[in-house]
Amino acid sequence: MSGKQKLSGKEKAAVLLITLGSQKSAEIFKHLNEEEIEELTLEIANMRMVSPEEKQMVLENFYELCLAQEYISEGGVGYAKDILEKALGSDKAVDIISRLTASLQVRPFEFARKVDPNQLLNYMQNEHPQTIALVLAYLGSSQSAQVLAKLPTDKQAEVAKRIATMDRTSPEVIKEVERVIEAKFSSMVSQDYTTAGGIDSIVAILNAVDRGTEKYIMEELELQDIELSEEIRKRMFVFEDIITLDNRSIQRFIREIDNNQWAIALKGASDEVKESIFGNMSKRLVEMIKEDMEFMGPVRLKDIEEAQQNIVNIIRKLEEEGEIVTPRGGDEVVV
Structure with a gap:
């Protein structure tokens, strides 16, 4: 070359x-x-x-x-x-x-990223849920979470559902919504027509809201669309997020998982995750799991993901039972 x-x-x-x-x-x-x-x-x-x-x-x-x-x-x-x-x-x-x-493109609604969430809420809370969903899908998850948490309760789940099921939006629609919202703020905005919304988008937002808002929205979504709610819930806490847990929480859920499952799950884990897990195990247990990982040979990606998801399900179950706490946006930490 x-x-x-x-x-x-x-x-x-x-x-x-x-x-x-x-x-x-x-x-x-x-x-x-x-x-x-x-x-x-x-x-x-x-x-x-x-x-x-x-x-x-x-x-x-x-x-x-x-x-x-x-x-x-x-x-x-x-x-x-x-x-x-x-x-x-x-x-x-x-x-x-x-x-x-x-x-790289300049994202739509770029002007709104610099607006205080409370001010944004004042201008948007009376808009149609689809309009609110479109704007929030393009904003940062933290900012969107603050707006979503303060919306009237009858709109929260509806907006969350619309973000989750959003795929591609035509440039004409985005342009028109931008024009209306921009006029309210009297701001300049650079446009682009990228894809936004979807499961990952609403998961990022829900991961940043307080637990009370998350619980209410998820309960409403379960009533409206059980399959969608299950897909969102499955992604709310991913295996890699183990590194965000404190040692006591890690030690708690480690006891619920057998060595073989750990060996499979850690086959595809990052070094950070391995360090978090092994650092909270006894030396003997670590040696046993490492031996299992070595002798089991290659493992299908599907089996690794299944083992990791099983561990995540156990973590979420323990969290729901109040035995461990996963760090989340909007939560106050009490020591």
Whole structure:
């Protein structure tokens, strides 16, 4: 691959992963879907040589885009362009902003991200649940959680359901909703037409609300759509979240799980999760589980995920019984 050739976006991503090294690249892969991972893996495998100049160029481009994205989050596109012009010159600033909006995109309702949740609530609480759901799906989970928790109770579950079942929304609809909401705040907004909503979106929001709000919404959802409520509940606490638990809670649920299940579940666990688990076990038990992991050989991903989900179900059961506490947004911690 010659440094004089213009690299495609996929090639740049591959060069970036190669430059960052295997450990950091593995962490990035956790946030990609299977198709993206397969494409990048193939790209990396077919890449025979990367020159120092190409590595430097890709790193500089990546840094510039991250910097511009941070500026946009702080003050919008105009603010980012102004800062970049002062630092890099007008032409360079325009180039970076253009590449950013074309690839990473500026999310809809960006103006609302800078609005206090209470003020946002005042303007939106009388809107249709679908409108509220669309806006909250594009905001940060913490901000959306605060708004959702303070909505009238008759709207909370309805909005949560609409976020969970939301898929793609047409650009025309987003544009019209933005126009109406923007007019209320008399703010400038940069538009894009990305996908928002879905199960992951409402799970992130519910993970950030207080338990009382979560409990009410989940109970209402169970009455309205039992399958949807079960799917959301299954994702409310994931196996990797074990690292957020205190040692006493970890020690409590460890007693409920047999060694074979631990051996399978930990086969696909991160080093952080393993450290959290092994750090709360006896030395003898750790040795037994590690021996089981070594001698069982390769394990199907499906079996690993099933074992991890069984452990998560036990954790949630113990939490519901008040025996352990999982850290959640909106909770007050009493020592």
